Amino acid sequence: MSKKTFVTGAVALAAAILPLTAGMATAAPAVTTVYYDASGAPSFASAISSGAANWNSSVSNVQLRPSSSGASLRYVEGNDPQGSYADTDGHGTGTIFIDYTQAKQYDIVRITAHETGHALGLPDHYEGPCSELMSGGGPGTSCHNAKPNSTEASRVQSLWANGLVSNGVGTQRIYG
Numbered sequence: 001m002s003k004k005t006f007v008t009g010a011v012a013l014a015a016a017i018l019p020l021t022a023g024m025a026t027a028a029p030a031v032t033t034v035y036y037d038a039s040g041a042p043s044f045a046s047a048i049s050s051g052a053a054n055w056n057s058s059v060s061n062v063q064l065r066p067s068s069s070g071a072s073l074r075y076v077e078g079n080d081p082q083g084s085y086a087d088t089d090g091h092g093t094g095t096i097f098i099d100y101t102q103a104k105q106y107d108i109v110r111i112t113a114h115e116t117g118h119a120l121g122l123p124d125h126y127e128g129p130c131s132e133l134m135s136g137g138g139p140g141t142s143c144h145n146a147k148p149n150s151t152e153a154s155r156v157q158s159l160w161a162n163g164l165v166s167n168g169v170g171t172q173r174i175y176g
């Protein structure tokens with residue numbers, strides 16, 4: 001009798017724990033939201049929004065959302081002889097600079113999406129084809145692809161699999 005009571009109690013306990021355990025095991029990784037402020041680059045507001053949307057539709061572990069306060073990523077515009085750049089830790093923090101001259105030559109959404117790619121952790125790969133976002137200006141001014149390919153999206157997915165944790169890399173300036 002006491003044994004049966006024990007078993008019943010154990011089953012009840014397991015039933016109570018199981019939903020929580022199952023929920024934890026099957027839940028998708030938490031989405032990390034990177035808030036950005038594009039007010040410093042008013043000429044490129046539309047392109048920045050489109051570039052962010054291209055990333056948002058390609059990855060799920062990190063999403064970019066505009067915010068006027070508390071943003072970790074900001075966009076600015078101006079002239080720099082070396083062109084556009086990203087000052088970033090590669091993990092959602094930093095400043096993206098859009099160069100006017102470059103914006104007249106290259107696809108603007110490709111530029112903003114590319115620089116955003118740096119803020120999400122991707123390096124340049126100029127040797128790549130137009131279908132690669134991080135080939136940047138490599139394929140020339142006729143390239144209008146502004147979306148990451150599946151390899152680039154997978155890379156960002158894995159970089160953000162554990163959320164907003166430091167990658168141990170300080171902020172660096174990546175031109176181009």
Ligand SMILES: [Zn+2]
Pocket residue numbers: 114115118123124136174175176
């Ligand atoms: Zn680049």
